[in-house]
Amino acid sequence: METPPRAWVSNAEELRAELANRGQGFVKEVKNQLRKRGSEHIDARVGALGPQVEAAVDCTRCAACCKVLEPELSHEDVQRLAEIQSQSAAEFTQLSTETSNSGKVFLKASPCRFLKAGSCSIYASRPESCADFPHLYRPYFLFRRLIWEHYSLCPIVFNLVELLRDESTADPNSPSDIGKGLCST
Numbered sequence: 001m002e003t004p005p006r007a008w009v010s011n012a013e014e015l016r017a018e019l020a021n022r023g024q025g026f027v028k029e030v031k032n033q034l035r036k037r038g039s040e041h042i043d044a045r046v047g048a049l050g051p052q053v054e055a056a057v058d059c060t061r062c063a064a065c066c067k068v069l070e071p072e073l074s075h076e077d078v079q080r081l082a083e084i085q086s087q088s089a090a091e092f093t094q095l096s097t098e099t100s101n102s103g104k105v106f107l108k109a110s111p112c113r114f115l116k117a118g119s120c121s122i123y124a125s126r127p128e129s130c131a132d133f134p135h136l137y138r139p140y141f142l143f144r145r146l147i148w149e150h151y152s153l154c155p156i157v158f159n160l161v162e163l164l165r166d167e168s169t170a171d172p173n174s175p176s177d178i179g180k181g182l183c184s185t
């Protein structure tokens, strides 16, 4: 099905303005509308539509996630960021990261220390979790708590949900697999 052209939300200000027009209870309504189409179907459509939405939003001009989230760091991220800071991995870990009870390592402080003049100063070397954000392509899109938390933060998530709604309205008789799986990440 061809996707209709639409005006993309491209930054936090535009997103706030859009959400202000939607009113209370809108997200619940959207979830219910999309769940009628089924989790597997939505995951497949996220896979198909996600790349065009990501291409339409310039993250270097948005940076909304960089202001409020603390990205998780892999071992390789720590090594690379330490080098950028001219520090040893141990120094960088001690000064710039924190470790969760489950042993995950996160870059400490928000806004992010690498956010300079509104954009990422290490974009080409940013952590893997930044490059993958907002993590669209994991299973059970509809049931992932973080997707819906990021709906009001990230223009990519918002725009993608708009496209899914458009499809749902245009084709309400698609298959349903309600209740096939739950996931909170």
Ligand code: SF4
Pocket (backbone or CB within 6 Å): 065, 066, 071, 112, 113, 114, 115, 116, 119, 120, 121, 122, 123, 126, 127, 130
């Ligand atoms: S490293 Fe760059 S992309 Fe990641 S949160 Fe910081 S500023 Fe944003």
Ligand code: SF4
Pocket (backbone or CB within 6 Å): 057, 058, 059, 060, 062, 063, 064, 065, 066, 133, 134, 153, 154, 155, 156, 157
């Ligand atoms: S991932 Fe989302 S919130 Fe982060 S910079 Fe890109 S559009 Fe903005």
